[in-house]
Amino acid sequence: MSNKITILGSGFGLGFYVPGLLINYHLKDNGINSEVLIFENYIIEDKRNKIALNKQTYHQNFPLALLAQRMPWDIRESIDNDMVEQLLNTWEKENRSNFIVMSGHWIYILDEYRKRINNQPINVDILYIDAEPSPSWKGLSKYNPKYSEDYDEKFIFDADKEEISYYLPIGSKKPIPFKERENRFMIHGGGWGMGTYQERIHELEENGFKLDVIAYKEDEVRDEKNGHRYFMMDPAWKAWDSNELIFPPFAEVKHDVTPIFESKEGYHSSFDVLRNAKAVISKPGGGTLIDSLAAATPIILLEPFGHHEKINADLWEKLDLGIRYETWKESGFKLDMFECMHENLVKQRNNAVNYVEEYINKLVKDTKGKVM
Structure with a gap:
């Protein structure tokens, strides 16, 4: 299996983009091979072009943004199948097995990858950025209610337990008094x-x-x-x-x-x-x-x-x-x-637990130290 870590985020909102880059930076800083992919690069161009228009509209009209968020959206209708085919070919060729996922839009693609490799085990962390699953996860659960059963769910902020489980390191400086x-x-x-x-x-x-x-x-x-x-x-x-x-x-x-x-x-x-x-x-x-x-x-x-x-x-x-x-x-x-x-x-x-440190320790344990 490939030891490269694939971090699956989204440019749709910075909350699903910046954390992926933070994790990627600290993994690389520890000598671990990793990369970030964003979902928008794998949807059809027409849908991608509408994102900028929606941003402007929702900036100007917050009630409309709230309404649009509640509308059901099957992300499978937006996927660029040719781009996804190329991506899956790459993953299969490189035998990718380690993933960190921050947007529910990626689960359909991950499930397709598992089918392609005959359901061989892969290590997937679902890392929830919010204290409960955000719309990309809730929309997914409508057609795949058991989407997480083969993956490891991690909440940075756990509403049910009323606690903060993890933090993501940002820079190297301590908080200013x-x-x-x-x-x-x-x-x-x-x-x-x-x-x-x-x-x-x-x-x-x-x-x-x-x-x-x-x-x-x-x-x-x-x-x-x-x-x-x-x-x-x-x-x-x-x-x-x-x-x-x-x-x-x-x-x-x-x-x-x-x-x-x-x-x-x-x-x-x-x-x-x-x-x-x-x-x-x-x-x-x-x-x-x-x-x-x-x-x-x-x-x-x-x-x-x-x-x-x-x-x-x-x-x-x-x-x-x-x-x-x-x-x-x-x-x-x-x-x-x-x-x-x-x-x-x-x-x-x-x-709280440093998520990156915990992930590295788990990776080292699972691969017996071979994570480069």
């Missing part, structure tokens, strides 16, 4: 700039908060005299545009200054902004929870994008790692609770 952080709050709408974050900026400004705003488009960047800073991902970048998968190009954006978008090698640049903030104001996506835990930065929880994000928010609130925006507002925007939440996050991070 709370008192040493800048007196600023990061605010964003996830990789698609979705949700109600823009509606909160003026209210926060009126209450004297200095914000690090992750803008989705340049016309969202306002005069810096208000004390805010503005950042953006390169609007021209798409996760599936290149054979080389990189962390999202990112830059601070100022009026009348051409931004220089750059991508770090080992982690996403927006993490540097988040780890310096007193808290991050965001919808509770799985990627934001991963960042919050790694940086020990509390989350001020905005309206969730679907039920799975509501479960994320419930868990963060239950463990006193964040607070819902409405609750914080009712308190008069008090600040004294955030240091305690920061300390709680540090404890949770210290008690």
Whole structure:
């Protein structure tokens, strides 16, 4: 069997893209052969081209995005069969056997691979990014309710047990002590700039908060005299545009200054902004929870994008790692609770298992040390 680790993610949302790159980076840093594949490179071109249009639409209309998320979608109708055939030929030729899966869209392809190799055993970690399976998994369960029975399910955040089981390492630096952080709050709408974050900026400004705003488009960047800073991902970048998968190009954006978008090698640049903030104001996506835990930065929880994000928010609130925006507002925007939440996050991070380390140890055990 091949010892190469195949990490199966998606560019559809950064929460299913960035964690795959983080895992890949740390595996390679430990001398392990691995690669990341994203699902969008294996769907028909027409469907792929519609993703950019949907991103723009959902950025502008959050209720429509919520409605679209609840609509059933059989991903098998979008697959480019020729591309998948080439992929399966490669896997069979290289005798691939080790997979980490973060999007339910890949399960159909994995099942086809198992048929091709006569159901020989393969090692598959299903790594759930959210505290309950997100829509790509729920849609899958409608036509394949037993999709996980031959695979190993891992929840980073376990809603049923009300605990954090794993963390993903981001960079090599420890969390910044709370008192040493800048007196600023990061605010964003996830990789698609979705949700109600823009509606909160003026209210926060009126209450004297200095914000690090992750803008989705340049016309969202306002005069810096208000004390805010503005950042953006390169609007021209798409996760599936290149054979080389990189962390999202990112830059601070100022009026009348051409931004220089750059991508770090080992982690996403927006993490540097988040780890310096007193808290991050965001919808509770799985990627934001991963960042919050790694940086020990509390989350001020905005309206969730679907039920799975509501479960994320419930868990963060239950463990006193964040607070819902409405609750914080009712308190008069008090600040004294955030240091305690920061300390709680540090404890949770210290008690959680490093997923990459556990995976490597398991791999070494299974292959008797031959993992190069």
